[in-house]
Amino acid sequence: MVWVLHGADPEFCPRCGDALDVRETDEGPRPRCEDCDVTLYHNAGVMARTAVVDADRVLLIERGAAGDVGAWATAGGYVEAGERPSEAAARELEEETGLAVAPDDLTLVNDGFLDFGGGETDVAFNYAVHRSKTAGSVDAASDAADTRWWTREELRTDLPDDKNNLRAIGLDALLDVLDDVS
Numbered sequence: 019m020v021w022v023l024h025g026a027d028p029e030f031c032p033r034c035g036d037a038l039d040v041r042e043t044d045e046g047p048r049p050r051c052e053d054c055d056v057t058l059y060h061n062a063g064v065m066a067r068t069a070v071v072d073a074d075r076v077l078l079i080e081r082g083a084a085g086d087v088g089a090w091a092t093a094g095g096y097v098e099a100g101e102r103p104s105e106a107a108a109r110e111l112e113e114e115t116g117l118a119v120a121p122d123d124l125t126l127v128n129d130g131f132l133d134f135g136g137g138e139t140d141v142a143f144n145y146a147v148h149r150s151k152t153a154g155s156v157d158a159a160s161d162a163a164d165t166r167w168w169t170r171e172e173l174r175t176d177l178p179d180d181k182n183n184l185r186a187i188g189l190d191a192l193l194d195v196l197d198d199v200s
């Protein structure tokens with residue numbers, strides 16, 4: 019079973035609370051609790067995100083939670099244990115925008131990489147889908163404070179850097195999606 023920790027290195031065993039030892043592995047030193055026979059692995063967080071395209075516009079959500087409140091991003095979130103990335107992307111899309119989609123209708127665009135410093139990184143499966151393959155009406159919910167359809171021109175001119183949280187997919191890749199999916 020794998021649990022992913024975010025933030026500072028753990029000092030104590032999450033199971034028994036004793037101080038952790040260190041074990042050398044092929045990938046470097048890893049915190050270990052001998053009593054519990056548990057080694058903690060330092061893995062990336064895995065995200066899944068979806069760009070919904072309709073004609074010349076792409077649907078983004080305004081973040082309403084976590085450290086980037088007010089920034090605009092594709093709908094998405096962390097992949098839960100037991101989920102395929104496309105299933106997570108579909109779940110998050112519906113939670114945040116109200117649009118339902120079949121996971122198999124999502125097209126993989128690229129694999130994003132986010133480095134937060136301090137050894138914390140995320141990887142992101144980025145998907146795209148045309149609006150016609152989705153069902154329901156757009157209504158922001160969950161971690162999304164708002165939704166908005168953006169044209170190519172608005173993405174270039176109306177999205178200041180401090181409100182742009184498109185680094186998971188990348189602005190250039192998102193503009194390519196507008197060409198390919200619409």
Ligand SMILES: [Zn+2]
Pocket residue numbers: 031032033034035036051052053054056
């Ligand atoms: Zn322990």
